[in-house]
Amino acid sequence: MVILDDTIVNVALPSIRADLGLSEQGLAWIVDAYLLAFGGFLLVGGRAADLLGRRRMFAAGVALFTLFSLVCGLAGIGGVLVGARGLQGFAGAILSPAALAIVLATFPEGPDRTKALGIWAGLTGVAAATGVVLGGAIVELLGWRWVFFVNVPIGLAALALVRRAIPRSAGHRDGALDVLGAVTVTAGLLALVATVIETHTHGWLSAWTLGGFALAILLFAAFALRERRATCPLVPFAVVRRRATAAANGLMLTAAGALFALFFFLTLYMQVVQGWSALRTGLSYVPFSLTLAVASALVARAMARWRIQPRLLIATGSLIAAGGFLLMLRLEPGGSYAGELLPALMVVATGLGFAFVPLTTAATGGAGEHAGGLVSGLLTTSQQIGGALGIAVLVTLASDRTAHLLAEGAARADALAGGFHLAFLAAAGLLVAAAALAPLLGRVTPAPARPARPAER
Numbered sequence: 001m002v003i004l005d006d007t008i009v010n011v012a013l014p015s016i017r018a019d020l021g022l023s024e025q026g027l028a029w030i031v032d033a034y035l036l037a038f039g040g041f042l043l044v045g046g047r048a049a050d051l052l053g054r055r056r057m058f059a060a061g062v063a064l065f066t067l068f069s070l071v072c073g074l075a076g077i078g079g080v081l082v083g084a085r086g087l088q089g090f091a092g093a094i095l096s097p098a099a100l101a102i103v104l105a106t107f108p109e110g111p112d113r114t115k116a117l118g119i120w121a122g123l124t125g126v127a128a129a130t131g132v133v134l135g136g137a138i139v140e141l142l143g144w145r146w147v148f149f150v151n152v153p154i155g156l157a158a159l160a161l162v163r164r165a166i167p168r169s170a171g172h173r174d175g176a177l178d179v180l181g182a183v184t185v186t187a188g189l190l191a192l193v194a195t196v197i198e199t200h201t202h203g204w205l206s207a208w209t210l211g212g213f214a215l216a217i218l219l220f221a222a223f224a225l226r227e228r229r230a231t232c233p234l235v236p237f238a239v240v241r242r243r244a245t246a247a248a249n250g251l252m253l254t255a256a257g258a259l260f261a262l263f264f265f266l267t268l269y270m271q272v273v274q275g276w277s278a279l280r281t282g283l284s285y286v287p288f289s290l291t292l293a294v295a296s297a298l299v300a301r302a303m304a305r306w307r308i309q310p311r312l313l314i315a316t317g318s319l320i321a322a323g324g325f326l327l328m329l330r331l332e333p334g335g336s337y338a339g340e341l342l343p344a345l346m347v348v349a350t351g352l353g354f355a356f357v358p359l360t361t362a363a364t365g366g367a368g369e370h371a372g373g374l375v376s377g378l379l380t381t382s383q384q385i386g387g388a389l390g391i392a393v394l395v396t397l398a399s400d401r402t403a404h405l406l407a408e409g410a411a412r413a414d415a416l417a418g419g420f421h422l423a424f425l426a427a428a429g430l431l432v433a434a435a436a437l438a439p440l441l442g443r444v445t446p447a448p449a450r451p452a453r454p455a456e457r
Contacts, residue, residue: 001154002065002092003124005034006387007131007263009085011278012144019144022078029082032197037089038096039384040190044182046097046377047234054101054373055166059159061095066155073148100376102166104364111304114361118300121356126289132263133289136282181226181234188219192385196392204396235374244310245375247440248363251314252382254434255355257390258321258427262348264391265398265420266328266341273333273413273420284337288345295353303358310358315438317354322431324348328424333413355434362441390430398423 009031017027049057068088075081103120107113138146195212202208227233263285270281299317302308324347330340363379402419410418 001127001151001158002038002096003127004131004134005088005092005151006260008135008138008147009034009131010263010267011132011135011282012139012147015139015144016081020076020078020081026078026082028197028200030078030085033082033086034089034092035384035388036190036193036197037086038092039089039193039381039388040186041090041093042097042377042381042384043185043189043234043374044377045093045095046101046373046375046380047182048094049098049101049373049376053168054098054105055162055168057094057373058098058102058166059162061091061093061098062155062158062162064091065095066152066159067091069148069151069155073145073152096380097373097376100364100380101373104376106167114304114357115300117360117364118296118303118357121300121360122293122296122353124356126293130285130289132267132285133282136278136280140277140279178226178230178232178234181223181230184219184223184226185234188216188223189381189385191219192216193388196385196388199392200395235378243440243442244362245364245378247437247442248310248359249378249382250440251434251437252359252363252379253386253389254430254437255318255321255352255359256383256386257393258325258430259352259390260387261390261394261423261427262325265394265423266345269331269417269420270341273416274335284341285345287342288349291346291349292353295350296357299354299357303361308358309443310362311438311441311443313358314355314362314441315435317351317356317358318431318435318438319351320354321348321351322428322435324351325424325428325431329421331420331424332417333411351431390427394423394426397426 013027013030016022016030022030045057045061065088068084068091071084072081072088075084100120103116104113107116134150135147138144138150191212195209195216198212199209227235267281270276270284271278276284299313303310303313324344327344327347328341331344332340335341360379364375398419400419401422402415405415405418406412
């Protein structure tokens with residue numbers, strides 16, 4: 001539900017603009033407010049799950065996400081919708097790390113956890129693609145408000161199952177939330193995400209952008225100094241110093257930029273260049289979702305059975321996905337779905353399925369009983385920041401290339417396709433870089449399987 005909301009709203013933006021009379025900037029903030037709050041508060045949300053209890057924070061996140069989804073659907077003016085989207089993102093930042101922490105606590109390290117994380121990683125990619133599918137269908141059949149209303153029954157059903165399905169966790173009573181650390185890192189993340197988001201308005205070398213990055217760096221430096229002196233640090237250095245955790249988060253930062261850019265540029269290609277409807281665009285992603293789910297399940301099973309090193313799978317998967325992006329260089333106005341787009345989608349989905357399961361396993365491996373929320377928050381933060389940075393950089397490259405082609409007299413559809421080609425090439429480069437960096441993970445020693453505690457069965 002949380003990841004789905006990263007993409008489901010994109011398809012509804014034209015209808016929202018027509019209904020509420022929003023400007024281009026106001027329309028952009030419907031997406032940006034969610035991403036800003038979600039990315040900014042993830043670390044605090046993850047640590048809160050460790051300190052206050054995973055189940056408690058999960059239930060609170062689901063309740064708030066459901067409430068603010070309802071407010072979004074009922075919004076009659078743009079300001080209310082943007083504000084509710086920000087609060088929805090905040091709720092997602094509480095919910096998402098608590099959910100992954102529950103998975104880590106329920107399945108001890110070993111084959112069972114690997115399989116569970118395979119399902120988790122597969123659902124992450126499937127949810128992102130499904131958002132476009134559902135968005136197109138819902139907008140055409142029910143109207144844009146239902147892209148938010150659809151969360152309400154899901155949230156209510158989840159709340160009804162919490163007590164039955166999720167083991168009770170009391171939280172880490174010996175610790176306390178480092179308020180100053182939480183303020184500095186959250187402010188730093190907000191400054192970073194806001195600066196990246198606004199690069200579509202301000203240039204990369206503008207005073208706004210350079211000042212925003214400088215502010216984020218200063219806040220992160222203050223956070224690092226605070227954590228060295230804090231009695232109960234928000235992010236203990238023992239966690240971030242772990243080689244596999246640090247490298248896996250860096251790889252997620254790189255790979256997420258390519259994944260988020262995929263949906264952004266392909267949706268524009270299908271709707272603007274090809275002239276397809278929102279529903280047809282959404283349905284075009286169905287093979288991607290199915291392929292990603294199957295690839296993730298197969299990789300998780302292989303890792304659990306044969307103990308394959310994550311770095312080998314990550315490198316292989318990244319290169320396969322990079323090859324899929326290179327296939328997208330064949331996409332032209334009037335091109336064939338079955339002959340050009342579909343093969344590229346399935347190759348990318350296979351590669352990402354191979355890469356994201358071992359990435360998640362490596363990033364969360366070794367997390368102690370009271371650090372599951374923290375490592376979950378770190379991983380999701382890397383995913384969101386990487387996605388925001390990837391889209392911002394690739395949009396700049398594509399826009400400049402399109403403008404250059406238009407100036408040379410190219411038709412608009414051809415110029416847009418040319419810009420998209422450059423973005424796809426850059427995304428392939430990100431994945432090749434991820435493959436080259438995969439050896440930094442080192443050798444990850446899998447823990448032997450052991451049964452869950454009776455209270456968690």
